[in-house]
Amino acid sequence: MISDELPEGLAYVPNSLQVDGDTVTDAKDDDNGDFTNGTVSGQFGDIKDTDWHTVTFEVTVEKGQSGKDIQNTANVTGGNTPPDKPTTKTEIYPRDPKLESEKSAVLQKKKAEGNTDEKHPEVGDTLLYTIKTKNTIEDSLIENLVISDQLPKGLKYVTGSLEIDGDSVTDVKDDDSGDYTDGKVTGYFGDVKDTDWHTVTFKVTVEKGQAGQDIQKTQLK
Numbered sequence: 001m002i003s004d005e006l007p008e009g010l011a012y013v014p015n016s017l018q019v020d021g022d023t024v025t026d027a028k029d030d031d032n033g034d035f036t037n038g039t040v041s042g043q044f045g046d047i048k049d050t051d052w053h054t055v056t057f058e059v060t061v062e063k064g065q066s067g068k069d070i071q072n073t074a075n076v077t078g079g080n081t082p083p084d085k086p087t088t089k090t091e092i093y094p095r096d097p098k099l100e101s102e103k104s105a106v107l108q109k110k111k112a113e114g115n116t117d118e119k120h121p122e123v124g125d126t127l128l129y130t131i132k133t134k135n136t137i138e139d140s141l142i143e144n145l146v147i148s149d150q151l152p153k154g155l156k157y158v159t160g161s162l163e164i165d166g167d168s169v170t171d172v173k174d175d176d177s178g179d180y181t182d183g184k185v186t187g188y189f190g191d192v193k194d195t196d197w198h199t200v201t202f203k204v205t206v207e208k209g210q211a212g213q214d215i216q217k218t219q220l221k
Helices: none
Strands: 002-005 010-012 033-036 039-042 059-061 069-073 075-078 081-084 087-091 099-107 126-135 142-150 155-157 178-181 184-192 198-206
Touching: 126 142, 142 198, 184 198
Parallel strands: none
Antiparallel strands: 002 039, 002 075, 010 059, 033 039, 069 087, 075 081, 099 126, 126 198, 142 184, 155 198, 178 184
């Protein structure tokens, strides 16, 4: 006999059961298969040949299984042989996404008037900030990806410098994919199914009173 108790997350499709290629009913009757109390069974009687004997059936994946691995183990028994337990693992998609993110600040070549340090930012200098993120898991989905950055004290946003994935957007909240509102830069990417880098770039100037200070910036995803 071959039997298979379905694991959590799978629902049997009624009347999909076949035993050695022949359709059988789901009920326990005079054919050689059934689906009872969550278990699929096929009966074969005495086997004297060396042919493959099969039980096939269909299931649907239930809600809440996205990103999970479903392990299904059958039980093959005979009156005079040790039981066998063939198993299979099925990965359910979309997989759980995982973000990888980076941020950087690059001093722009054109220094503010009177500034001479080519390697370090000084008051009045312009910095180009890049915040980028990507999904590292193929065949997964990030829903409504957003990158936002609340500018800390000491940095002043350069009007009209915001770009989302390389495209310029307006600073106001409208129908494009970014804005600068109440001191915060935001980029909207919608549902992301790829594993490409997605970027927010913008410029800031260093305000007075920041000489010798360390300015910490944090982005939220």
